[in-house]
Amino acid sequence: MPISPRSDGLPTRIAAGVLLFVLCCLLSSFWMVHDAPNPLHLGDDDVAARSDQRFTVMKSVLPSHGVVGYIGEPGNSGTADYYLAQYSLAPLVVDRSLNHPLVIANFPTSSASSLPQKLQLVRDFGNGVLLYASKDMK
Amino acid sequence: MAFLLPAALCIVSGYLIVALGWRRRAFVLSDALLRVSLSVGYGLGIFSVSFFLARVFGLSHLVGVDVSVLALLIAAQLLLRGRNRVTDSLSSTTESFDLPPWLRGVAAAGFAIALCAALYSAVLRAIARPHGEGWDAYAIWNLHARFLFVGGDHWRDGFSTLIPWSHPDYPLLLPAAVAHFWSYLGHEAPAVPAIIGLAFTLSTLGLLFTSLDLTRGRMSAMLGGLALVSTPFFIEQGTSQYADVPLSFFFLAAIVLLFLHGDRSSSDDPAPRRGLLVLAGLAAGFAAWTKNEGLLFLFAVVVAQLPATIRRKSQAESGEEPAGRWIALAVLFLAMTPALVLIAWFKHSWAPAGELFSSPPEMLHWILTPGRYWTILQWYAKEFLRFGHWFLVPGTLLLAVLCFLTIAGPGRVKGRRLGPALWTLAFTLAGYFFIYVITPYDLHWHLRFSLNRLFLQLWPCAIFLFFLHLGPKNRAIVSK
Numbered sequence: 205m206p207i208s209p210r211s212d213g214l215p216t217r218i219a220a221g222v223l224l225f226v227l228c229c230l231l232s233s234f235w236m237v238h239d240a241p242n243p244l245h246l247g248d249d250d251v252a253a254r255s256d257q258r259f260t261v262m263k264s265v266l267p268s269h270g271v272v273g274y275i276g277e278p279g280n281s282g283t284a285d286y287y288l289a290q291y292s293l294a295p296l297v298v299d300r301s302l303n304h305p306l307v308i309a310n311f312p313t314s315s316a317s318s319l320p321q322k323l324q325l326v327r328d329f330g331n332g333v334l335l336y337a338s339k340d341m342k
Numbered sequence: 343m344a345f346l347l348p349a350a351l352c353i354v355s356g357y358l359i360v361a362l363g364w365r366r367r368a369f370v371l372s373d374a375l376l377r378v379s380l381s382v383g384y385g386l387g388i389f390s391v392s393f394f395l396a397r398v399f400g401l402s403h404l405v406g407v408d409v410s411v412l413a414l415l416i417a418a419q420l421l422l423r424g425r426n427r428v429t430d431s432l433s434s435t436t437e438s439f440d441l442p443p444w445l446r447g448v449a450a451a452g453f454a455i456a457l458c459a460a461l462y463s464a465v466l467r468a469i470a471r472p473h474g475e476g477w478d479a480y481a482i483w484n485l486h487a488r489f490l491f492v493g494g495d496h497w498r499d500g501f502s503t504l505i506p507w508s509h510p511d512y513p514l515l516l517p518a519a520v521a522h523f524w525s526y527l528g529h530e531a532p533a534v535p536a537i538i539g540l541a542f543t544l545s546t547l548g549l550l551f552t553s554l555d556l557t558r559g560r561m562s563a564m565l566g567g568l569a570l571v572s573t574p575f576f577i578e579q580g581t582s583q584y585a586d587v588p589l590s591f592f593f594l595a596a597i598v599l600l601f602l603h604g605d606r607s608s609s610d611d612p613a614p615r616r617g618l619l620v621l622a623g624l625a626a627g628f629a630a631w632t633k634n635e636g637l638l639f640l641f642a643v644v645v646a647q648l649p650a651t652i653r654r655k656s657q658a659e660s661g662e663e664p665a666g667r668w669i670a671l672a673v674l675f676l677a678m679t680p681a682l683v684l685i686a687w688f689k690h691s692w693a694p695a696g697e698l699f700s701s702p703p704e705m706l707h708w709i710l711t712p713g714r715y716w717t718i719l720q721w722y723a724k725e726f727l728r729f730g731h732w733f734l735v736p737g738t739l740l741l742a743v744l745c746f747l748t749i750a751g752p753g754r755v756k757g758r759r760l761g762p763a764l765w766t767l768a769f770t771l772a773g774y775f776f777i778y779v780i781t782p783y784d785l786h787w788h789l790r791f792s793l794n795r796l797f798l799q800l801w802p803c804a805i806f807l808f809f810l811h812l813g814p815k816n817r818a819i820v821s822k
Contacts, residue, residue: 219445221747225565226452228735229572233459235733236574240463241470252473252480253532269496271504283507287481290505291473294485295493299504 255288258331271297273304309334348526351408356385358415363617372555379548382541383591387628390515393522404525453564456572467581472532474583486517491524503694511696515632516585535583542588543580553598566809575731585633586795592629594802596622597763616673623677631681642769646762705780718778721789729794
């Protein structure tokens with residue numbers, strides 16, 4: 205037998221239940237629309253696309269595969285920057301260490317001021333993207 | 343236009359797989375939509391596997407590979423056409439909710455509004471963040487897709503331990519499917535993972551809606567669909583290019599198909615329904631090829647079938663000979679086997695060991711620490727009410743209220759019929775719990791950044807089972 209609002213004194217309860225259910229779901233739907241990106245400013249906050257743009261020129265001068273070193277800002281923001289760099293430079297493997305002949309420096313929000321002495325600047329690509337050679341690994 | 347050829351190959355391959363397991367004669371819209379929804383997932387699954395195998399064996403001519411797969415599927419169709427008995431389509435359903443017309447109208451309007459809101463939000467999110475939203479999109483899934491696509495002979499570098507947080511041990515359904523499409527296009531179009539994410543999101547909704555429509559009637563379908571489509575976190579994750587919504591699709595597909603197989607309302611022969619078991623097994627296999635949690639789900643599916651297989655006392659009750667029940671379990675397991683072999687091969691040959699089981703002494707220490715169990719329980723309770731990012735009223739609470747208000751309604755489905763599905767979800771949740779107990783990561787950090795997604799993976803299944811339980815069973819949809 206179907207669940208019926210016309211039997212056994214259930215109509216109010218079931219109707220109220222379904223009505224409440226629909227209305228509360230719609231509250232979340234309206235919230236979803238409110239929380240959606242502004243259609244007039246789409247793409248402004250895509251960090252991965254911006255990262256791809258920052259590394260485009262560097263990618264063209266790096267080897268097509270292999271492993272390069274990496275140095276960037278410390279802390280959590282530095283970790284996110286590292287993975288964005290790895291995403292942009294794939295299929296090159298970016299190792300977060302200095303133990304490689306080529307080392308990428310990635311400083312999107314600060315300057316690369318106190319880098320280890322063993323790193324020698326090869327090229328500054330702008331936007332905080334630099335390529336170093338490690339003197340120890342030559 | 344270049345996207346249309348692989349998209350057509352993908353969907354047609356998926357449709358042929360579904361048609362192999364589930365043949366029907368008459369046309370019913372919900373039935374057709376259900377099969378189309380399934381076809382998207384199966385098509386992407388087979389696309390992923392074929393691309394991965396092409397990479398492994400160095401096959402560069404992908405069109406040839408895809409056409410060969412298509413030809414094999416068509417040949418199988420022709421071969422089995424005479425053997426498989428054709429099943430009828432559902433001609434009528436009994437409504438679980440016999441509501442007055444005005445309330446049916448409110449529910450239908452509510453569903454339509456919520457669907458439009460979800461589509462609006464999903465499309466804007468996909469356009470605004472074409473590379474995905476959040477860490478996992480670019481640090482795991484799309485990164486692996488890039489290595490598979492542009493890596494050439496060095497595609498294996500993507501599983502290097504030098505990129506530890508990219509989870510190189512994660513399986514490849516999503517990355518390989520994305521790379522397959524990129525190979526046709528010839529470049530890394532960010533629209534591809536975005537479209538695949540949207541396709542899985544809409545297919546999950548379509549699968550939930552149509553399966554409830556076929557089994558419990560249109561009102562249950564609309565209310566169930568409304569519960570899912572108005573879950574903000576489902577839409578957010580569906581467009582974030584994470585793998586949790588694709589995983590939820592395969593979970594739901596397996597649960598729905600197993601339920602349809604177990605449907606016993608008519609005196610149908612079990613033989614043709616074994617195709618549903620094969621599809622359920624494939625869905626569980628694809629889940630395991632999507633994420634490691636899928637492997638846990640796969641084992642949960644098998645273990646949950648065991649009590650029902652062993653316990654059924656009479657042939658009249660089960661509709662099958664005891665030997666037939668064991669054969670059914672064997673068929674289910676055999677359908678999972680190709681995915682299990684592929685995963686074992688991938689994990690053994692290319693993927694480094696995962697971090698979770700890296701330190702047995704530490705694991706033992708965590709298992710013997712009661713405080714961790716209490717912490718995880720507290721997080722389970724909290725996330726039960728907040729994982730969907732609902733506005734003001736949690737969806738889980740809403741379902742509980744709806745259940746309470748209709749509690750005196752007649753004709754609930756007996757728990758026994760839903761037992762295997764409920765046990766599958768329970769085992770999966772218990773497995774997740776155990777993983778948190780032994781996690782080598784900081785427990786609070788791990789819970790904070792993953793538990794809501796684990797709950798989301800099971801949310802479509804939970805909605806399906808909830809509305810199955812709430813309404814009486816309609817006539818069998820799979821019959822001779």
